[in-house]
Amino acid sequence: MLPQTEPSLTTLREQYVAAQLAGNRREALRLLVDEGLLRGVPLQVLHLEVIQLAQYEIGRLWQENIISVAQEHLATSISQLALAHLYRHLPRDPENGKVVMVSCVEGELHEMGPRMASDFLEMAGFDVRFLGASVPPEHLARMLREVRPDLLALSVTMTYHLPQLREAVKHAREAVPGVPIAVGGLAFRWAPVLEEDLGVSFFGRDARELVATACRTLGV
Numbered sequence: 001m002l003p004q005t006e007p008s009l010t011t012l013r014e015q016y017v018a019a020q021l022a023g024n025r026r027e028a029l030r031l032l033v034d035e036g037l038l039r040g041v042p043l044q045v046l047h048l049e050v051i052q053l054a055q056y057e058i059g060r061l062w063q064e065n066i067i068s069v070a071q072e073h074l075a076t077s078i079s080q081l082a083l084a085h086l087y088r089h090l091p092r093d094p095e096n097g098k099v100v101m102v103s104c105v106e107g108e109l110h111e112m113g114p115r116m117a118s119d120f121l122e123m124a125g126f127d128v129r130f131l132g133a134s135v136p137p138e139h140l141a142r143m144l145r146e147v148r149p150d151l152l153a154l155s156v157t158m159t160y161h162l163p164q165l166r167e168a169v170k171h172a173r174e175a176v177p178g179v180p181i182a183v184g185g186l187a188f189r190w191a192p193v194l195e196e197d198l199g200v201s202f203f204g205r206d207a208r209e210l211v212a213t214a215c216r217t218l219g220v
């Protein structure tokens with residue numbers, strides 16, 4: 001077994017990014033499974049330190065115009081495949097009976113983050129309804145009335161979607177008064193909103209922090 005020191009994870013991440021950029025899906029999955037999972041790297045670490053950080057690196061390369069939009073799409077589709085593939089290997093705590101609904105606000109297309117967050121919540125025993133990208137507030141409200149979750153988690157990456165967050169919160173409050181609402185996503189790193197103003201709570205910077213705060217808030 002490889003000792004999972006920081007350097008070995010860094011190497012794994014670099015190799016994963018190289019496989020993404022080469023469009024090599026098989027190699028990307030081999031790295032995660034054979035060099036990661038089977039060598040004892042915890043799944044949570046693979047998610048946060050390999051896939052998430054690889055996505056941030058892809059974003060940097062794209063922003064600096066080193067790679068094209070097409071290469072970013074190619075790379076991201078590999079990470080989507082990876083999350084789907086790893087899903088069946090998720091270690092799961094016993095069910096805790098709490099339902100969490102996870103959704104992007106309207107217009108928000110960055111759904112990898114909330115998808116990963118949903119997987120972490122599931123590992124912690126939550127029953128998760130993940131709605132994916134860009135959910136119009138009226139339809140979010142309709143689903144909330146049907147499902148009546150114990151917690152609603154809203155994801156926002158682009159700061160220009162903060163007005164849509166406001167709308168989503170308003171509709172959610174009307175649909176299920178009193179439902180706790182968690183917010184997160186990169187927008188809050190770049191422009192922390194007035195949580196008090198919205199009456200919502202920032203639940204953490206990544207999937208692990210979301211789980212910790214959700215457990216505390218819901219008393220599980």
Ligand code: B12
Pocket residue numbers: 048051052055056057058059060062063072076107108109110111112113114116117153154155156157158159182183184185186190202203204205206207208209210
């Ligand atoms: C892939 C990608 C896309 C894909 C998304 C595909 C998909 N299916 O998700 C597409 C091509 C659609 C896209 C589009 C755009 N993108 Co983009 N995208 C990215 C990229 C490269 C990776 C995102 C990703 O996969 N992250 C990995 C996940 C796992 O991490 P995460 O999102 O941070 O999620 C974690 C935490 O934030 C947190 N979290 C997330 N949600 C929640 C919710 C709660 C409640 C909590 C507690 C926590 C939490 O937990 C997650 C897991 O740990 C980023 C680079 C980056 N630095 O993020 C740029 C980036 C976010 N995009 C950017 C831009 C500019 C755009 C576009 C405007 C480009 C354009 N001109 O069209 C559009 C906007 C689209 C829209 N309307 O939303 C910029 C934003 C810059 C800025 N400061 O505003 C970035 C940073 C790239 C860059 N460096 O320039 N993008």
